[in-house]
Amino acid sequence: MTQSVLSPGAGPSSSAGLSSSAPPRPRALSPRATEIISAGRRLLEAEGAGALTMRRLGAELGIQAPSLYKHLPGKHAVELALVDEALAEIGQALHQAVCHPGPAGGIAGTLAAYREYALAHPNLYRLATSSRLPRGSTTPGLEEWSGEPFFLATGDPQVAQAMFAFAHGMVILELDQRFPGNSDLQRTWEAGADAFTSASASARGSRPATRAAAHSPGPAPGPMPELETPLILETPLILETR
Amino acid sequence: MTQSVLSPGAGPSSSAGLSSSAPPRPRALSPRATEIISAGRRLLEAEGAGALTMRRLGAELGIQAPSLYKHLPGKHAVELALVDEALAEIGQALHQAVCHPGPAGGIAGTLAAYREYALAHPNLYRLATSSRLPRGSTTPGLEEWSGEPFFLATGDPQVAQAMFAFAHGMVILELDQRFPGNSDLQRTWEAGADAFTSASASARGSRPATRAAAHSPGPAPGPMPELETPLILETPLILETR
């Protein structure tokens, strides 16, 4: 239980208006629990999801598996905490890419940041997007905040969702090595970036404006506008801790 | 083992030139093995991957779990056979969509067919694209054949791969309910279709031609050209049956 040892630090209180720079803080864990999920991350990243076992996890900390339940309600909680970490880090990388767009512009930069993170943390990324994880409660708003840059980069909700699907599909297929070995994936990412860049431009052109895009009609530099809509993703995970 | 009870029917012999209409035949299974994978499919589609258990599978056929090993080398073989089925059916749906393009044209039609199949067989689709399945040997050439329509519809390998990643990402995110409930996914699919339609057009326009596109420069109607390249996907699965 241990509801909240640390108070959430007085961030932007509830889920009303998403500030585009501050990620929602996950609820605090006890020091020992933090050690556990840290060991879990080490295990997961080094040896894959198959190695993330309660007994392995205990061994990593020099204790027996059942003792872990004195600190966490179950394996789900470990995975959930790791997904929270992944979402926060992805969101941070994406927001940084959108706020400081490189030479290729916001869309290509966002996609590059997405790919870079996923390839650097393949097992963590796979866990975070694994469908067997019960959807519902990571830290509320985290996943939305993490996906926000896709909207900031495109200015259109449909194009943003489509571009997010492209990015996720590319990454998952690349991680699973489902592209032929001789593929020039760099060019495929560029092809996607080009497609969504023009789609974004024509979406901004045709429709008068879509909320946020009305305030910053360019390729979205400068201070980020406030958003009011839940955009890309719904909250994932949760479920019976039992 | 039972190498090949049925001869492959004298299709286009090896993996040299992919004919765009005839899918590679999976190697034949014994009648009882066929019953087993059929029961497995029933179980998987009705109750999800969690229900696909050797004991449940045996119960479905009125026998004990260990008896299954008299007909198949293990659970991997069941999953593998189901993935083969899924790939063949997806490929069939896609080839049909490409050969008889609807009012929306080849790209939109291909995407619509992809989405339709996945939503109609969510658990089967998830299994077929599950990363925990050892990659390497489904029926050789099947996955390539199944992804071929993306190339036929776009005429450009990079755009084809990007469009395939988009389709897979959309489907997986939709199946896992990772889009907000109020999303207009129909419009998101259309946004993607538009993006890749214009990308395909500009790819055909800029470069002189990419092999197949040289023979049929239009939106790819009429008789399909022969392909020489391994395109979208690499062969998946295989692994130690042990």
Place this chain on the structure above:
DNA sequence: CAGGTGTAGCTAACAGTGTTAGCCGATTCT
């Protein structure tokens, strides 16, 4: 200082998973 209380470890055990070994009856082939 004595005593209660909560923390954090332990072992034993349970239900479930895929899988192997070995037995045994029936069918079929020589």
Place this chain on the structure above:
DNA sequence: AGAATCGGCTAACACTGTTAGCTACACCTG
């Protein structure tokens, strides 16, 4: 008729997440 294969069975193993119950230690209180 005898032999061999096929297709079922039970028992068991190693592994998974998880629960119950015990115990030693720290700490706070009267």
